[in-house]
Amino acid sequence: MEQSGTAKIFCVANQKGGVGKTTTTVNLAAGLAKIGQRVLMVDLDPQGNATMGSGVDKRAMELSVYDVLLESSTVAEAVVKADKCGYDVLGANRELAGAEIELVGLERRDQRLKTALAEVASQYDFILIDCPPSLSMLTLNGLCCAHGVIVPMQCEYFALEGLTDLVNTIKQVHANLNRDLQIIGLLRVMFDPRITLQMQVSDQLKAHFGDKVFDSVIPRNVRLAEAPSYGLPGVVFDPNAKGSQAFLAFASEMVQRIKTM
Numbered sequence: 642m643e644q645s646g647t648a649k650i651f652c653v654a655n656q657k658g659g660v661g662k663t664t665t666t667v668n669l670a671a672g673l674a675k676i677g678q679r680v681l682m683v684d685l686d687p688q689g690n691a692t693m694g695s696g697v698d699k700r701a702m703e704l705s706v707y708d709v710l711l712e713s714s715t716v717a718e719a720v721v722k723a724d725k726c727g728y729d730v731l732g733a734n735r736e737l738a739g740a741e742i743e744l745v746g747l748e749r750r751d752q753r754l755k756t757a758l759a760e761v762a763s764q765y766d767f768i769l770i771d772c773p774p775s776l777s778m779l780t781l782n783g784l785c786c787a788h789g790v791i792v793p794m795q796c797e798y799f800a801l802e803g804l805t806d807l808v809n810t811i812k813q814v815h816a817n818l819n820r821d822l823q824i825i826g827l828l829r830v831m832f833d834p835r836i837t838l839q840m841q842v843s844d845q846l847k848a849h850f851g852d853k854v855f856d857s858v859i860p861r862n863v864r865l866a867e868a869p870s871y872g873l874p875g876v877v878f879d880p881n882a883k884g885s886q887a888f889l890a891f892a893s894e895m896v897q898r899i900k901t902m
């Protein structure tokens with residue numbers, strides 16, 4: 642059993658690019674912060690979009706998640722505060738792309754993040770990890786330390802098919818590396834209820850995955866897409882926008898979900 646007062650750790654993962662992982666991570670982080678949760682956001686994508694989208698300049702960072710994975714820094718040393726967003730950031734930049742290769746042959750190479758985060762877990766309620774669009778060693782590091790995976794997905798024709806690889810990977814990690822890991826939920830994003838196909842796929846998702854589909858639905862909303870260029874999550878940039886309201890509802894849903902975990 643885990644000690645109470647220890648952060649619940651969630652990966653936001655989907656091996657497809659452009660499906661809304663980063664948007665989900667930063668907006669959920671900001672939404673949770675708004676309702677009083679202590680949040681650390683970890684960027685595991687060398688593109689550093691979640692870092693920049695939290696107002697942290699990825700090029701100016703002295704220490705990043707790369708240094709943490711290679712054990713040349715602790716999390717506490719590398720974390721920066723995203724003041725306007727209300728949460729802490731363990732950022733990423735292009736350096737992280739090299740970690741994949743540098744980790745090969747090292748001991749416990751899939752457990753590095755887990756070990757590092759254990760030292761700060763008591764300081765947070767939630768740790769959210771933005772994963773890269775692959776099932777790589779970086780994503781594996783995320784999956785090895787997480788209690789749950791949040792899977793953002795668009796309700797498109799191949800949506801279910803694309804889930805198979807991710808679901809299989811999660812099953813394997815669960816069986817071999819991390820008994821805590823589960824899919825906490827599928828989050829429908831960029832949703833447009835006027836599109837019949839999207840409604841159909843959404844119904845299919847619910848039929849297949851039942852309770853694993855979050856009640857919250859994130860609509861397609863241009864304010865969410867504009868926010869990153871201001872270095873802010875939509876929830877902070879324009880709290881009244883429809884998309885922001887949806888993420889705030891999702892944050893509340895997550896707080897409820899972890900009570901039953």
Ligand code: ADP
Pocket residue numbers: 657658659660661662663664665690774830831832859860861862863865866867869884
């Ligand atoms: P990923 O991290 O999976 O690659 P992103 O979160 O970066 O995906 O989203 C891909 C693109 O879609 C970005 O330009 C983002 O601003 C945009 N986007 C994401 N969610 C929404 C939404 N709900 N409404 C409108 N645009 C969105």
Ligand code: MG
Pocket residue numbers: 662663664686690691
């Ligand atoms: Mg991304």
